[in-house]
Amino acid sequence: MRDFQLPGRSPVIAANGICATSHPLAAKTAIDILERGGNAMDAAIAGAILLGICEPQMTGIGGDCFVLLSPAGSDDILALNGSGRAPKAASAAALRERGLSAVPVYGQEAVTIPGSVDAFCRLSEDHGRIGLDAILAPTIRYAEEGVPVAPRVAFDWANSGKTLQGHGLRHFMPSGKTPKVGEMFRAPGQAEVLRRVAKDGRKAFYEGEIAEDMVNTLQAMGGVHTMEDFANTACDYTSPVSGNYAGVDLYEHPPNGQGATAILMLNILKHFDIAGMDPWGSERAHIEAEAAKLAYDARNRFIADPSRMAQPDYMLLPETAAKLAALINPKKAMAAAAPLTEAVHKDTIYITVVDRDRMAVSLIYSIFHGFGSGIASEKFGILLQNRGAGFTLQEGHPNEMAGGNRPMHTIIPGMLRKEGRVLMPFGVMGGQYQSNGHARLVSNMHDFGLPPQEAIDAPRSFSFDGKMQVERGYSDTVRQELADLGHDVVIPETAIGGAQAIVIGEDGVLEGGSDPRKDGCALGY
Template sequence: MNGLCATSHPLAASTAVDVLRRGGNAMDAAIAGAVLLGLCEPAMTGIGGDCFALVSPAGTEDVVAVNGSGRAPAGHNAALLRDEGKSTVPLDHPYAVTVPGAIDAFCTMSERWGKLGLADSLAPAIRYMDEGVPIPPRVAFDYAQAHENLQGAARHHFLKDGKPLKTGDILALPGQAEVLRRISKHGRSAFYEGEVAEDMLAALNAGGGRHTTEDFAAARTTFADPLAGHYKGRELLEHPPNGQGITAHLMLNILSHFDLAAMDPFGVERAHVEAEAAKLAYDARNRFLSDPDTMTGLAHLQAPETAERLAALIDPNRAMASATTVSEAVHKDTIYLTVVDRDRMVVSLIYSVFHSFGSGIASEKFGILFQNRGAGFSLAEGHANEMAGGKRPLHTIIPAMVRDEGRVTMPFGVMGGQYQPNGHARVMSNMTDYGMDPQAALDAPRSFAEGGKLMVERGYAPEVAAALAEKGHAVDTPVTPIGGAQAILIHPSGVLEGASDPRKDGCAIGY
């Protein structure tokens, strides 16, 4: 009744609730939990990453979209990489590192909406980064899968004698603790200027990047209105571009042309239709989504007739081989944390380094691990999302909120890179079409069409996977769980109901 946090690590969730108990609000708590996740889940996020948030201030049902994503350095452009023979941005090169935006966002949001102040929000993470935290099973799994992505100084800061950390090992990041101490005292300038910035620039430019002090000093968070979409009378608020929230809207708009409620929620028919809708929605995303300053296709993606025409391309009995080829005519014109406090301020925040351990590059002295969000740029000449200096790339991370009859009823998010819009559509459908409660909606098995394959989690019956293969899908059972999600349902009485995905080590904690 007083406050609740749902996130992917119990220490971050309990820390956020501790901040609420001490008189902090949802923003103070969200920043505290999020920054700590950079230590608790180092493969997923960190202060060298980016964040997006949707914020509903206390006493209002209004929602503000906060864009804490960084921009490409002025010296980076697609022609540079094309001249080097590249067709995509290399994931493990400084070319993929845009200026980290999360710290500026945390400082900006704390000043605008926080109650206790930034120093109090950062204090728990500083203590734990100095002392260390134990590695839980899911993080150990991530280490085993992705530790080879770490290179140079990052191996010193994030590995143990050159080997991945295992369950029960302790990870400390004292260099990052020092960075956070400086930010507590001096604000964003302690990160984007001076010794810390110089440490980051040295690491990036030694590897071939063209980052400058001016690039870092120019980092600025921006604010916008969220995008509003509707599914069967419910309003889904998504972050606008350069986030991919519009993809979730388009996918739900396509699915609204099918009677999902009449299908088995874990059967062949629903999984097939959802996979085909995802292929079409993601293809549209890849064509149009870019920095909001340059994007021109938003109205096309939002138009009901676009979804109607795409839905008509879906064959209920056969998987499409290429969404790009099939949908050409339609387009010819053209880590998660949520906190709610006693005053019902609502924060839906997602914070990431993109791929596991991001670019794998870390600064030498302070151990700041960099995201590789620049890999979201296209190198195709003339593409809306073509890499250019000062530009934000397509981002996969998308926080969400549901409003019912004008009232904010559920902040939620689904982690998992490309899966996120599909995950939003799946959670909305699970609850709206099948009447699942939030925890059941997150627990339910998932499938996802990506890279020419249809990944089908082990929670599906074997005969379902076999039937999907008969429809032409290249079915694969993934080793890694598909995504991870968190949600808080705000009942009309004000009671808070939390849900936390079992695919992660986290939990929902309230008081």
């Protein structure tokens, strides 16, 4: 139990249902859906789509999603891949011929076909209860009437708003200035899009006037996107990957998602007595940093569209982790892996919902960078993701850009199962940090016995691209000790990531936690 004389937040305890996410309006909307007779899938979709209005710098209907789902009355875990593909005419060779060594982050070249709307329609039909019109109604209302800009959103808007261009500026920053906290943001064009999707389903988005608006905007900038690319977009169900750590099974989304990176990190950490270390000391932070370097290096070399992966199980094999763990020197930091040629992912939203029937949904939804590509469609203001910047242009690489392929994705939903029972849907936002964040949250809870809210609140560190980010929650002594081990230690300008989780107790009681690093909360009823 936390010390009530110190700053912090209590977990949310409820019996009927909980939603945990990064904005309170989305959490309340999800609970409203549950109370009206919707299930966890209805609530998760409703909350997620609203987050595209509440946190437009993070996500939106021009982006992608991944989902893990445990149906009511079952401990099975299903995975749905709602990530879009490169347009059929996309070509790494063509970009190399232009003298490019990486996909332009804020160019039309980086725009992949949005996959989230197709996924939401499919999930609603297959697993929802109340239908798209009821699911989308709250977002339609908020998009028309507006939502007040929250503090973290305003902070991010100031940092990322400069990426908006053309129609993106007109729809998301018409005054040319960053909106202040409490200022209303409206998206009437997106309200009309959602109204049509509620009426006619996915075809309203991927065919006809709405698709034409996106295609025409991209082609006017030199894009190779076509109406056929949009019409052929399709999500698909797949099988999650898993690994065991400290008595729990971690389930992750398979490639093209990077979930296997979190499993590999934990498999490396198994070779060290993490539970015997000071949880907020330099020894644990150092070992975790070294494990992250090795796991992320493997990710960069192997994870791609599954059709392009020669060794799909390599990162899950115990012998892979054993070989990598042997490279770690407890007394000295290794050199950083070569930097990525593909773009570094920054922004994401996550939502998790468990309902009274114990359907559990773990959903992550993103436009990649802050405000995605910065490109919005002319008429409806659909902000388009730049997920194609996650491809590499390296010839012959599994993750090389190619028409119809999906890029390596950094967004990952997670779910824990123990002794065959679904224990906890969870997610950790924070761009590249996500795999490290999954590993740390699992370790916080199962090496050190922290309840979910305390495990989320705890200080974070992350070694990436030559720097070791160490939050202010660590002591200066720990930072100095890490520097003495050879780490290039910095205090990050922005808090590292954000997380949400819901534990399903054996007695049926739900316990939700939500990260104070974001504006959101957990709510139950």
